[in-house]
Amino acid sequence: MSLKFLxxxxxxxxxxxxxxxxxxxxxxxxxxxxWSLYQGVLPGRERLPFGETPQRSYNLxxxxxxxxxxxxxLANGHKPADEFRVVLIGDSATWGTLLxxxxxxxxxxxxxxxxxxxxxxxRFYNLGYPTMSLTxxxxxxxxxxxxxxxxxIWLVTLESLPGDKQLExxxxxxxxxRVQRFVRMYDLPLSAPPMPTFWQRTWxxxxxxxxxxxxxxxxxxxxxxxxxxxxxxxxxxxxxxxLEADASFHQWTGPSLPxxxxxxxxFKAGKQIxxxxxxxxxxxxxxxxxxxxxxxxxxxxxPRWAYDDYRQQxxxxxxxxxxxxxxxxxxxPEAEFTNSAVHLSPRGVKQFAEVMQAWLxxxxxxxx
Amino acid sequence: MTLMHIxxxxxxxxxxxxxLREIGRGWLLLAGSVLAMYWMQPAMPLREMDFWxxxxxxxxxxxxxxxxxxxxxxxxxxxxxxxxxxxxxxLGVALTRYLGATGVLTATRPPQTGAxxxxxxxxxxxxxxxxxxxxxxxxxxxxxxxTLIGLFVVLKWPxxxxxxxxxxxxxxxxAVERATALDVRWLGFSYVAxxxxxxxxxxxxxxxxxxxxxxxxxxxxxxxxxxxxxxxxLERFLKDLRALLGDVAExxxxxxxxxxxxxxxxxxxxxxxxLFALGPQNVGQVTxxxxxxxxxxxxxxxxxxxxxxxxxxxxxxxxxxxxxLPENFNAPYLKPNLTQFWNNWHMTLTQWFRAYFFNPLxxxxxxxxxxxxxxVVILLTQVGTMVLIGLWHGIGWNFVLWGLWHGLGLxxxxxxxxxxxxxxxxxxxxxxxxxxGRVLATVLTFHYVALxxxxxxxPTPTDSLTVLLRLxxx
Numbered sequence: 001m002s003l004k005f006l007x008x009x010x011x012x013x014x015x016x017x018x019x020x021x022x023x024x025x026x027x028x029x030x031x032x033x034x035w036s037l038y039q040g041v042l043p044g045r046e047r048l049p050f051g052e053t054p055q056r057s058y059n060l061x062x063x064x065x066x067x068x069x070x071x072x073x074l075a076n077g078h079k080p081a082d083e084f085r086v087v088l089i090g091d092s093a094t095w096g097t098l099l100x101x102x103x104x105x106x107x108x109x110x111x112x113x114x115x116x117x118x119x120x121x122x123r124f125y126n127l128g129y130p131t132m133s134l135t136x137x138x139x140x141x142x143x144x145x146x147x148x149x150x151x152x153i154w155l156v157t158l159e160s161l162p163g164d165k166q167l168e169x170x171x172x173x174x175x176x177x178r179v180q181r182f183v184r185m186y187d188l189p190l191s192a193p194p195m196p197t198f199w200q201r202t203w204x205x206x207x208x209x210x211x212x213x214x215x216x217x218x219x220x221x222x223x224x225x226x227x228x229x230x231x232x233x234x235x236x237x238x239x240x241x242x243l244e245a246d247a248s249f250h251q252w253t254g255p256s257l258p259x260x261x262x263x264x265x266x267f268k269a270g271k272q273i274x275x276x277x278x279x280x281x282x283x284x285x286x287x288x289x290x291x292x293x294x295x296x297x298x299x300x301x302x303p304r305w306a307y308d309d310y311r312q313q314x315x316x317x318x319x320x321x322x323x324x325x326x327x328x329x330x331x332x333p334e335a336e337f338t339n340s341a342v343h344l345s346p347r348g349v350k351q352f353a354e355v356m357q358a359w360l361x362x363x364x365x366x367x368x
Numbered sequence: 369m370t371l372m373h374i375x376x377x378x379x380x381x382x383x384x385x386x387x388l389r390e391i392g393r394g395w396l397l398l399a400g401s402v403l404a405m406y407w408m409q410p411a412m413p414l415r416e417m418d419f420w421x422x423x424x425x426x427x428x429x430x431x432x433x434x435x436x437x438x439x440x441x442x443x444x445x446x447x448x449x450x451x452x453x454x455x456x457x458x459l460g461v462a463l464t465r466y467l468g469a470t471g472v473l474t475a476t477r478p479p480q481t482g483a484x485x486x487x488x489x490x491x492x493x494x495x496x497x498x499x500x501x502x503x504x505x506x507x508x509x510x511x512x513x514x515t516l517i518g519l520f521v522v523l524k525w526p527x528x529x530x531x532x533x534x535x536x537x538x539x540x541x542x543a544v545e546r547a548t549a550l551d552v553r554w555l556g557f558s559y560v561a562x563x564x565x566x567x568x569x570x571x572x573x574x575x576x577x578x579x580x581x582x583x584x585x586x587x588x589x590x591x592x593x594x595x596x597x598x599x600x601x602l603e604r605f606l607k608d609l610r611a612l613l614g615d616v617a618e619x620x621x622x623x624x625x626x627x628x629x630x631x632x633x634x635x636x637x638x639x640x641x642x643l644f645a646l647g648p649q650n651v652g653q654v655t656x657x658x659x660x661x662x663x664x665x666x667x668x669x670x671x672x673x674x675x676x677x678x679x680x681x682x683x684x685x686x687x688x689x690x691x692x693l694p695e696n697f698n699a700p701y702l703k704p705n706l707t708q709f710w711n712n713w714h715m716t717l718t719q720w721f722r723a724y725f726f727n728p729l730x731x732x733x734x735x736x737x738x739x740x741x742x743x744v745v746i747l748l749t750q751v752g753t754m755v756l757i758g759l760w761h762g763i764g765w766n767f768v769l770w771g772l773w774h775g776l777g778l779x780x781x782x783x784x785x786x787x788x789x790x791x792x793x794x795x796x797x798x799x800x801x802x803x804x805g806r807v808l809a810t811v812l813t814f815h816y817v818a819l820x821x822x823x824x825x826x827p828t829p830t831d832s833l834t835v836l837l838r839l840x841x842x
Contacts, residue, residue: 001621009621056649214640221644221666225659 021202036070042220044073045229046101047126048140049216057231058222062212063174069143071216074125079148084120086360087127087144089137090155093284093342094128096349098232101126103346105155108353109360116364125149131169132160134266135190139171139178142273152274153360155284157342158310159301161262162250166190186269236339240300241291249306257309264317271321278367280324280360283314285332285352287341299341324363331355369595371635373408374681377591378627381688385620389613395453397586397609397689402426402457403473404591409555411475413548414533415540418475420487421554423458425589427491428516430454432564433584434498435512436571441578442499450581455488509568516561516568523554525763556594558760562720563588567602569724577603583610592685596678598696599716605691613690623687630680638674645670646825651835660838667825668818672701675714701817704809706774706781709817717757726753746782751775761824766832770823777816 038044048068051059062068069075079085088094088106096104102111106126114122125147127140137154144152159165166172172179173193180192199205223229247253252261271279286307287299297303302310311327318325336348344352369377377400384396405422412418430451434442441447462484464472471477478484502508522528526549533551534544567584570576579587579602587605613619644650645667654660676697686693700713710718726749733745740748751772758771788795795802819836826832 001615001617003617003620006617006621006624054643215643218640218643221659221662222650225644225656225663226650226653227655228653 021204024203024206025198025201036067036075037217038071038220039076042217042224044076045071045220045223046073046107047095047104047229048072048129049229050095050130051230053231054215054219057229058219058226059229060212060215060219061170062209062216063171064209064213065139065143065171065175065178067213067216069146071220072125072127074127074144074147082120084116084122084151085125085147085149086122086151086153087125087147087149088153088155089140089144090128090284091132091137091157091160091342092128092130092340093157093344094126094155095130096126096128097130097230097340097343098236098338099230099344099346099349100232101227101229103349104128105349105353105356108346108349109357112353112357114357114361122364128155129171131171132157133166133169133172134160134263135166135179135182135188136169136171138182138266138269138273139175141270142178142182145273145275145277149277151364152277152279153282153356154270154279155282156314157284157286157301158249158307159342161264161310163189163261163263164250166263167193182269186265186272188265188269189263239287239337239339239341239343241287241289241294241334243289243291243293243297243300245293245296247296247303247305249303252306254303254305257306257313259313262310262313264313267317267321267323271323278324280326280363281314281318282325282356283311283327283329284342285328285330285344285348287334287337288330290334301341326356326359328352328355369408369678369681371631373404374627374631374685377404377685378688381592381685382620385613385616385688385690389616393613393690394582394586394609397590398450398453398582399457401586401589401591401594402454403461405556405589405594406461406474408595409475410553411471412553413542413546413551414536415542416476416479417536417540417552418471419462419478419484421552421557423487423491425554425557425560426454426458426585427494428564429560429585429588430491430495430581431498432512432568432588433579433581434495435502435509436567436576436579437581437584438578439499441580444580447581450585451492454581454585455492458488459484506572509572513565513568516565520558520561520760521763523552523557524759524761556589559594559597559599560588562599562717563602565724566599566720570602577606579606590686590691592682592689592691593693596675596682597714597716598679598682598694599720600694604694608691611690619687619690623684625684626680626687627684630677630682630684632677633673633680634677638670638677641666641670641673646822646835648825648827648831651826651831654838657838657841660835664818664822664835664839667821668701668814671821672697701814702810703813704806705785705813706777706816707785709813710774710778717760721753721757725756726750729753743783747779750778750782754778758824764827765829766823766827769829769832770820773820773823777820 049059049071050061051057052061054060074087086109088109094105096107099107101107104126106124106128110124116122127144129136129140134156137156137160141152141154167179167190176193176195179190180195182188183190183192196205203210249257252258267281286302288294289297289299295304298307307329311329315325315327332344332348332351336345336351337343338345338348380400384393384400388396405425406419409418409422412421459481461473462478462481464474465478465480469477522532529549529552530547533549534547536552537544537547567576583606584602586609587600587602590600590605593600644663646663647667650663654663679696683693683695694716696715696717698712698715700709703709703712729752730745730749733740733748739745752775754773754775755768755771758767758769758774761767761770795805819839822835822839823829823832826835
């Protein structure tokens with residue numbers, strides 16, 4: 001071995017490293033690369049990966065939607081012929097904060113074991129994700145269509161609608177290409193986040209995304225071994241019942257909600273994305289407080305004037321667009337909310353699921 | 369050692385090797401090791417202890433050198449120069465307090481200069497008293513060894529560590545009632561203590577070469593091996609330190625290879641396995657026997673790749689600096705019996721215990737007035753050594769049981785080997801059966817070691833028993 005030999009080794013390694021990075025940057029982006037240990041080596045997850053304390057929840061938050069979808073039970077092979085596939089998209093209430101997978105809305109609806117008159121088994125899949133943004137929901141809906149749903153149920157709440165909330169979700173911020181595509185295809189009134197630079201597309205620039213993808217596979221072992229995919233604290237701070245005497249919602253103070261500032265265009269886009277697959281919209285339950293200043297606000301999120309106006313607007317919009325709609329805003333009593341004005345206890349979810357089940361059954365029979 | 373530490377150490381070693389070569393090598397190692405010791409020491413809830421604990425490590429090293437070195441050598445001018453350089457380095461680290469509100473080299477802001485000067489004066493005073501009133505004789509050296517072991521026990525026994533922390537809190541004016549065993553994180557003390565005890569014991573036995581203060585500091589605090597070994601022997605280390613540097617390309621090439629392999633083992637394989645390895649948190653959560661085995665295997669592999677990765681990194685960095693540190697691991701999981709496993713797992717630690725505990729104990733039991741039967745001697749020495757190695761990791765029942773597990777395993781394997789000895793000729797005449805037997809023995813040995821980790825990885829024997837029962841479907 002000589003210094004010249006070592007120098008050549010180092011230079012060649014550097015050259016290969018640079019070349020690899022350049023090739024990586026010019027190849028099509030991460031979107032579409034679907035390798036995963038789930039389904040093959042590991043059982044699929046019941047809901048999308050999300051977690052801020054990976055070592056306790058055996059789960060993590062990442063932004064690679066393809067990797068996230070590929071980790072789900074939903075992605076396990078082809079859809080069975082005897083399955084009627086229903087996917088639920090929404091926020092943390094649908095995902096199931098503080099709830100075990102079987103306690104979530106999808107879990108409880110699935111446990112009922114609905115069967116259609118034609119013999120197909122109705123299976124519910126949880127595609128909720130814990131941030132409030134309809135743009136994020138559109139991204140998930142778009143990804144879900146690859147898994148051949150027969151029905152999509154989109155659970156929404158007012159907090160997901162304001163325009164300024166749309167790109168706040170890290171999932172939207174870190175998927176500029178997808179968002180730009182939606183903006184272009186569906187003429188959405190959004191200023192999409194900037195596209196990743198050349199440097200960000202290199203292997204070095206993508207190191208976080210690649211490491212997250214790898215960690216998602218590794219935490220899958222603990223998911224498989226324990227069935228845990230969330231950190232369940234022994235105690236939590238309950239959602240506020242006594243409220244501030246503040247009638248504002250975001251920057252608005254009433255008396256009506258500015259329709260143009262709400263992202264109702266998302267529903268039109270959602271309908272287009274779903275294509276022939278029926279899309280049902282549900283206004284999810286909220287905490288209706290009876291505490292201090294409850295005559296001003298329903299809960300921490302919503303002043304009464306804004307929420308009442310939103311319900312009216314949403315119903316009108318759904319009729320206008322032609323989307324079946326269920327307003328379930330007050331079907332769950334105050335006591336069944338946990339650490340947020342939209343998070344339900346298992347019993348609260350059960351009550352909501354019963355309402356949903358009856359509505360769905362009617363809809364399915366009517367549309368068979 | 370974090371990745372950042374390793375990168376900086378690598379850069380320093382590379383520059384030193386390529387551009388400085390032998391020029392000021394001893395001084396560079398000394399300065400590098402002392403500064404690295406302060407830099408690597410993590411922050412603690414105890415005020416300014418991230419400065420004082422490395423300073424105490426340095427002081428203990430100086431005191432040990434004073435005790436093992438004849439007066440004529442101690443009085444040489446170069447030793448005073450080294451002492452002065454050490455004091456200047458400590459003072460230099462302390463003066464970084466004026467460079468910012470937070471620590472620059474240390475984790476937090478160093479103490480006030482006056483306190484540091486007083487501390488240095490105290491160290492010089494103790495070193496002078498040790499040199500003035502003691503001779504490198506058996507009794508003083510024994511006291512020094514016992515003191516180091518005592519300090520070790522305090523750090524490894526949670527009950528005593530809490531008291532120690534409370535004492536330090538009282539000294540620094542912090543709330544004594546908030547003391548916990550986790551307060552004291554004295555980086556590198558275990559390995560430093562091993563090296564110091566080795567030199568003190570070898571001085572007692574008259575086997576230690578004379579060594580300058582600079583060389584001694586470089587041996588004890590050598591930064592690539594400071595926090596995780598290997599535990600080199602002084603005379604071997606000196607051979608490399610005093611020799612001219614070898615072929616630079618050979619050293620850089622071989623060292624670089626070890627460094628890259630070590631980084632991959634530690635930061636890719638071990639850290640990945642750590643995400644699902646057996647641990648106190650997941651012990652009660654796992655459902656299913658199969659997955660329980662996966663977690664145990666993951667732990668067995670994680671601990672190997674973690675530790676051997678660090679060893680590779682240390683050996684690689686050492687090689688760049690012209691020091692060939694001893695090997696610590698040699699495919700231990702591929703050995704066909706427990707004795708061979710222990711001859712190839714953390715080899716420098718087992719050699720240390722063999723030299724300073726196992727062999728002396730065996731000699732003492734065999735030469736006792738009423739010698740015990742050989743079988744009993746083997747049982748006592750093997751179980752005793754392994755329990756002691758267990759206790760080195762921490763004083764608790766889990767480590768005692770882990771030591772017992774291996775001690776008894778070694779004893780049973782020893783008896784089995786004795787039983788097999790007359791039958792070996794028959795076996796060797798049948799190579800296929802012998803080869804099959806070796807594979808089976810390797811698999812059995814690996815599983816015995818892997819199951820032993822269940823005692824090691826979990827904090828209570830109850831947890832370990834639960835896991836062991838679950839592994840067999842219980």
